[in-house]
Each structure stands twice: as C-alpha cells, then as structure tokens.
Amino acid sequence: MPLSVSQVTLYVDDQQRAVDFWTGKMGFTVTTDMPYGDDRWIEVEPPDGGARLVLIKADPDWPAPVTGMPHYVLFQADDIVRTHEELVARGVEFVHEPQHQPWGWSAVFKDDEGHxxxxxQR
Known part of the structure; x- marks a missing residue:
C-alpha cells in the first residue's frame, strides 16, 4: 500500500508574515487561501511540488513551541551549497551553514516566525 505525505501543518503567529516568507523568500506558491473560522486556511506548495505546508494561526492559549530546536521537517535540494547561497540572497537566515556530516549534507534555517x-541534499 503506497503512502505519501500530502500536508504538514505549521502553526504561525502571523499568517501573512508566514505567507510572505514562504512565497517571497522560499519560492513556494499559494495553492489555497480561504476563510477558516476567524482566520484563513492557507496552503503553500514547494517549487517542485510535493507535500504542502498548511499555515494555520496558532491559538495564543496553546503552549509555546520549543525554541532553538529545529522542527523535524526536512527540505531537500539537489545542490545544498547553491541552494543555501540562493536562499541567503533572498534573506533567509541560516542557524547552521551547510556542513557535510557522516550521513550527508545538512543545514538549518529559520523562517520569519522563528521556526x-x-x-x-538528495
């Protein structure tokens, strides 16, 4: 039975700031933007397709996420060094520059929400 991931929910404080980051800096495309209660249901898709991010407004009563730790969402690029350079030029902040590890290349970046x-690298 083949399975795939279609969406990953990302809770954000400011939906428009999140949309601006994922579209303007990361090159994603908004595929859905519609009312969702008092807020919006927003889905953004990576340039090469695949699983979409759902940018949902976080409830202020929910516990705050752990800061300083990466979310376990892994983005992959064909050339991590080139992709890192392009993202930095677009204003993406990297917490850890690309480094070759025993398991392969790895880097960590932040969105404008602090995630x-x-x-x-593939």
Whole structure:
C-alpha cells in the first residue's frame, strides 16, 4: 500500500508574515487561501511540488513551541551549497551553514516566525 505525505501543518503567529516568507523568500506558491473560522486556511506548495505546508494561526492559549530546536521537517535540494547561497540572497537566515556530516549534507534555517527547519541534499 503506497503512502505519501500530502500536508504538514505549521502553526504561525502571523499568517501573512508566514505567507510572505514562504512565497517571497522560499519560492513556494499559494495553492489555497480561504476563510477558516476567524482566520484563513492557507496552503503553500514547494517549487517542485510535493507535500504542502498548511499555515494555520496558532491559538495564543496553546503552549509555546520549543525554541532553538529545529522542527523535524526536512527540505531537500539537489545542490545544498547553491541552494543555501540562493536562499541567503533572498534573506533567509541560516542557524547552521551547510556542513557535510557522516550521513550527508545538512543545514538549518529559520523562517520569519522563528521556526527552524533542516535542509539536506538528495
């Protein structure tokens, strides 16, 4: 039975700031933007397709996420060094520059909400 991941939910404080980051800096495309209660249901898709990020407004009563730790969402690029250079030029902040590890290449970047993500190489 083949399975795939279609969406990953990312809770954000400011939905428009999150949209601006994922589209303007990361090159994603908004595929869905519609009312969702008092907020919006927003899906963004990476340039090469695949699983979409759902940018949901975080409830202020929820516990704060652990800061300083990457989320376990791994983005992959064909050439991590070139991708890192392009993202830095677009204003993406990297917490850890690309480094070759025993398991392969790895880097960590932050979005404008402060979430951290891994970047690997295929």
């Amino acid at each position: 951290q993500f891994h970047l690997g």
